[in-house]
Amino acid sequence: MILDANNYLEVADTAAAEIRRRAGVEGVDIALVLGSGWSGGVDKLGSIIATIPLEELSGFSRPVVAGHGGNAIITEVAGRNVLVYTGRTHFYEGRGTDAVAHGVRTAAALGAQVFVVTNGCGGLDTSWKPGQVVVLRDHINLTAATPLHGPTFIDLSAAYDPELRALVHDIDPTLPEGVYAQFTGPAYETPAEVRMAGIMGATLVGMSTALEVIAARAANLRVLGLSLMTNLAAGVSPNKLDHAEVIAAGREAAPRLATLLAQVTQRIATTIDFDTPRPS
Numbered sequence: 001m002i003l004d005a006n007n008y009l010e011v012a013d014t015a016a017a018e019i020r021r022r023a024g025v026e027g028v029d030i031a032l033v034l035g036s037g038w039s040g041g042v043d044k045l046g047s048i049i050a051t052i053p054l055e056e057l058s059g060f061s062r063p064v065v066a067g068h069g070g071n072a073i074i075t076e077v078a079g080r081n082v083l084v085y086t087g088r089t090h091f092y093e094g095r096g097t098d099a100v101a102h103g104v105r106t107a108a109a110l111g112a113q114v115f116v117v118t119n120g121c122g123g124l125d126t127s128w129k130p131g132q133v134v135v136l137r138d139h140i141n142l143t144a145a146t147p148l149h150g151p152t153f154i155d156l157s158a159a160y161d162p163e164l165r166a167l168v169h170d171i172d173p174t175l176p177e178g179v180y181a182q183f184t185g186p187a188y189e190t191p192a193e194v195r196m197a198g199i200m201g202a203t204l205v206g207m208s209t210a211l212e213v214i215a216a217r218a219a220n221l222r223v224l225g226l227s228l229m230t231n232l233a234a235g236v237s238p239n240k241l242d243h244a245e246v247i248a249a250g251r252e253a254a255p256r257l258a259t260l261l262a263q264v265t266q267r268i269a270t271t272i273d274f275d276t277p278r279p280s
Ligand code: 8IG
Pocket: 036, 120, 121, 122, 123, 183, 185, 187, 188, 189, 205, 206, 207, 230, 231, 232, 233, 234, 241, 246
């Protein structure tokens, strides 16, 4: 089944049914997307119930980027089922925004209520060093695209859930907050584009996340965004951007990220109210 604007909910329901059957679970409570640098953390989260290659699930495809894994992993954390994607579809792959949003929609179809999105990205704040983790406070969607269809006027005034942000600060009070600007990529920004993003209010630049978060809010998922700043953005540092350096910064940070992710997931599983219906 080719995912398109007419069948995206049906394909998400199909993928959710495939995950239910293959993992033998009724649903999930929490979904995580592990971006550049973050995918090593999955073993530390809890006990793994199933590992499913993404390309075996309807509507998904094999991630193309080096440094990204490519599985949907079901794991149990403190009695809650957690769906972990170790790979994502990026907008620059040209498969459209429904392909970008498909993981989020599949998680929603499985009953997830919390969506934790992670990424590797560039930073504009020179007080940050590569390896800095930043909690997302807001985003700027610079893709000129949306995963939504028709008059879907969703509120994004608190897209990044204040309670989830507070939960992370409680675990690590040193983590700063940032505003993430999603560019289309796959080229990194020019220095002028980075200056523009800074004037607009961004402190991080990347190629993912904002479109996924829009889809997540449309599905009424509560969102937490965590960025790994792997590099200062173009023109902010005197150095050129190099994908190998990005991967190396991620590798160096991996043990720290795994610990943080495990703590955050554990805290979400044990303190968030999954039972009281929330207004959209
Ligand atoms: I990792 O500097 C990583 N991803 N757009 N800019 C953009 N994406 C990135 C960057 C960056 N670093």
